[in-house]
Amino acid sequence: MNISAPSSPVCILGLGLIGGSLLRDLRAADVQAFGWNRSPSKVQEAVDEGFDVSGDLPEVLQRAQTNNAIIVIATPLPAVEAMLDAIQEHAPTCTFTDVVSVKTPVWEQVQARGMQDFYVGGHPMAGTADSGWSAAQQGLFDGAVWVITYDHAEKNGQAPSDEWSDRWVEVARMAFLVGAEVVPSRSRTHDSAVARISHLPHLLAESLSIVGDNGGALALSLAAGSFRDGTRVAGTQPSLVRAMCEGNREALLVALDEALELLTDTRATLAGPERSVQDLAEAGYRSRVRYDVRAGKRENVGLGVTASNRPIIRFRPGEKGWMHHLVQAEEMGARIEIF
Amino acid sequence: MNISAPSSPVCILGLGLIGGSLLRDLRAADVQAFGWNRSPSKVQEAVDEGFDVSGDLPEVLQRAQTNNAIIVIATPLPAVEAMLDAIQEHAPTCTFTDVVSVKTPVWEQVQARGMQDFYVGGHPMAGTADSGWSAAQQGLFDGAVWVITYDHAEKNGQAPSDEWSDRWVEVARMAFLVGAEVVPSRSRTHDSAVARISHLPHLLAESLSIVGDNGGALALSLAAGSFRDGTRVAGTQPSLVRAMCEGNREALLVALDEALELLTDTRATLAGPERSVQDLAEAGYRSRVRYDVRAGKRENVGLGVTASNRPIIRFRPGEKGWMHHLVQAEEMGARIEIF
Numbered sequence: 001m002n003i004s005a006p007s008s009p010v011c012i013l014g015l016g017l018i019g020g021s022l023l024r025d026l027r028a029a030d031v032q033a034f035g036w037n038r039s040p041s042k043v044q045e046a047v048d049e050g051f052d053v054s055g056d057l058p059e060v061l062q063r064a065q066t067n068n069a070i071i072v073i074a075t076p077l078p079a080v081e082a083m084l085d086a087i088q089e090h091a092p093t094c095t096f097t098d099v100v101s102v103k104t105p106v107w108e109q110v111q112a113r114g115m116q117d118f119y120v121g122g123h124p125m126a127g128t129a130d131s132g133w134s135a136a137q138q139g140l141f142d143g144a145v146w147v148i149t150y151d152h153a154e155k156n157g158q159a160p161s162d163e164w165s166d167r168w169v170e171v172a173r174m175a176f177l178v179g180a181e182v183v184p185s186r187s188r189t190h191d192s193a194v195a196r197i198s199h200l201p202h203l204l205a206e207s208l209s210i211v212g213d214n215g216g217a218l219a220l221s222l223a224a225g226s227f228r229d230g231t232r233v234a235g236t237q238p239s240l241v242r243a244m245c246e247g248n249r250e251a252l253l254v255a256l257d258e259a260l261e262l263l264t265d266t267r268a269t270l271a272g273p274e275r276s277v278q279d280l281a282e283a284g285y286r287s288r289v290r291y292d293v294r295a296g297k298r299e300n301v302g303l304g305v306t307a308s309n310r311p312i313i314r315f316r317p318g319e320k321g322w323m324h325h326l327v328q329a330e331e332m333g334a335r336i337e338i339f
Numbered sequence: 340m341n342i343s344a345p346s347s348p349v350c351i352l353g354l355g356l357i358g359g360s361l362l363r364d365l366r367a368a369d370v371q372a373f374g375w376n377r378s379p380s381k382v383q384e385a386v387d388e389g390f391d392v393s394g395d396l397p398e399v400l401q402r403a404q405t406n407n408a409i410i411v412i413a414t415p416l417p418a419v420e421a422m423l424d425a426i427q428e429h430a431p432t433c434t435f436t437d438v439v440s441v442k443t444p445v446w447e448q449v450q451a452r453g454m455q456d457f458y459v460g461g462h463p464m465a466g467t468a469d470s471g472w473s474a475a476q477q478g479l480f481d482g483a484v485w486v487i488t489y490d491h492a493e494k495n496g497q498a499p500s501d502e503w504s505d506r507w508v509e510v511a512r513m514a515f516l517v518g519a520e521v522v523p524s525r526s527r528t529h530d531s532a533v534a535r536i537s538h539l540p541h542l543l544a545e546s547l548s549i550v551g552d553n554g555g556a557l558a559l560s561l562a563a564g565s566f567r568d569g570t571r572v573a574g575t576q577p578s579l580v581r582a583m584c585e586g587n588r589e590a591l592l593v594a595l596d597e598a599l600e601l602l603t604d605t606r607a608t609l610a611g612p613e614r615s616v617q618d619l620a621e622a623g624y625r626s627r628v629r630y631d632v633r634a635g636k637r638e639n640v641g642l643g644v645t646a647s648n649r650p651i652i653r654f655r656p657g658e659k660g661w662m663h664h665l666v667q668a669e670e671m672g673a674r675i676e677i678f
Contacts, residue, residue, distance in 0.1 A: 198561070245616045252609065266595075
């Protein structure tokens with residue numbers, strides 16, 4: 001059932017890298033997909049390519065409501081509140097998800113509006129340093145992880161309603177359809193993890209970029225692979241870096257403090273009588289080996305991580321106790337298969 | 340004249356990634372090249388592939404002396420002193436160079452032995468996370484920068500001897516022959532630059548690797564492009580990381596302190612009332628753009644950086660005032676062409 005199409009049309013709000021790539025993938029899979037974008041020039045570009053896209057948000061959402069579409073909020077975090085308000089006004093009974101890289105603030109905004117019965121959060125872990133409609137491409141999600149949240153079920157402290165279970169499955173099917181591996185997680189756990197593996201990398205890359213540049217023309221001329229790779233995500237638009245890092249402030253501070261402690265300790269052992277970076281070099285190497293094992297050591301194969309070594313948990317959504325499978329998968333970092 | 344072969348045979352001491360790749364390239368270019376390696380099993384592997392390689396260091400060096408070969412020290416830094424002693428004993432009038440990623444300690448060891456009339460330092464900026472003879476490959480230096488030092492000339496405070504100028508040209512020609520771009524630099528300037536763009540990246544990658552791993556199975560499963568790229572060089576053998584970082588201790592401490600200050604300031608603005616990473620994100624982006632411009636934004640084209648936008652300085656080695664061209668190239672981070 002993983003590869004069967006979602007039963008409903010899909011309405012995408014925001015046609016940047018993620019939303020645009022999703023629109024391309026869904027059309028390629030013959031799923032009815034339409035979208036909205038704020039920028040008239042981008043709307044025109046998409047229309048010129050034959051996509052079903054409009055700049056009229058109420059109209060697009062009313063159409064979603066009429067067609068019982070799944071709505072995907074694919075805007076940056078700062079625009080999410082406006083999207084939620086518009087959904088509540090124009091498409092109040094549609095299943096909706098989002099692709100924001102930080103999940104707790106979205107979950108809080110959803111709860112604040114009492115919209116949690118209709119919401120299943122998402123985060124496709126596919127990005128490039130480029131952004132916007134022009135960077136969108138078919139196949140972006142192929143082999144990438146797509147996190148799907150399940151806070152609502154946990155919050156109730158009881159088995160979720162059949163209706164909400166169905167909505168969860170609809171969102172999961174959409175992710176499967178575009179080739180992603182679905183990993184379930186609660187928002188807070190997700191945010192703690194991505195602070196470490198997605199947001200901290202940006203802060204370190206920005207710092208490395210500046211320190212290298214401080215070395216002037218010779219340093220920039222000598223920069224090779226380690227600098228190029230280590231600074232790649234410093235090429236991300238600063239506004240996007242701010243949105244994700246500032247939106248995940250608490251978890252990022254924890255990760256940043258761990259990094260600062262490691263670097264400060266290393267500074268001390270390198271400057272001190274040991275004159276050594278041994279502890280850091282050995283621990284860093286061991287950790288990277290663990291990551292390689294999990295990722296299947298298939299670097300540079302695609303835009304996402306193809307992770308043949310991620311464990312798999314299979315279950316039937318809606319069956320008695322299926323929430324336990326989600327918790328188990330989250331703890332193991334497992335991808336799921338549903339039947 | 341850039342592409343003409345060196346006039347002498349080449350003797351390579353140490354057949355790891357750099358030495359082994361150089362041996363492959365020179366053979367492919369029909370240059371007489373022979374080598375020594377400490378490990379008998381690696382010697383056997385190279386011999387089995389038809390390479391002219393031995394485990395007998397005195398014999399190899401005596402042959403270099405007889406044939407007036409250029410000697411390339413391609414061992415890690417800790418083995419350099421033993422190599423210098425052996426060269427002084429068995430091949431005292433050969434031109435010799437090295438490929439060590441830190442130049443000041445080598446230059447000091449050369450001076451301590453009074454061998455500077457025969458020495459021209461080198462550093463090819465080509466590496467992968469893999470190491471050893473098995474990782475060596477033809478074409479590794481194609482488009483990469485190969486730094487060639489000229490401390491000896493500066494130290495004299497006068498025009499270098501014709502003999503030393505000829506040795507400098509021999510080493511430069513060898514680098515040109517394997518497709519590298521030659522950038523001249525004094526040892527101390529080089530070391531300051533590589534601390535920023537080559538050694539600091541290792542410390543940041545190790546730290547990121549550990550902090551990600553601290554997030555457990557879920558974090559490792561969610562890790563995608565930014566983590567993979569940001570931790571790539573944490574896959575380097577810890578002994579190699581130690582050799583380069585500890586060997587460039589003073590310059591690396593300067594670079595590390597700059598990074599720590601940036602990260603500490605960012606920690607304060609993110610935790611404080613600003614709740615912002617704006618300054619870091621914007622400055623890091625600007626610096627990365629400057630690097631992209633210099634590197635010609637040709638990422639992932641090869642193992643080295645293909646840098647069509649590096650400025651070029653052309654001159655004739657040995658002509659009056661040619662040292663000024665080297666100084667100028669160093670300040671501009673320019674590659675040179677000689678005629």
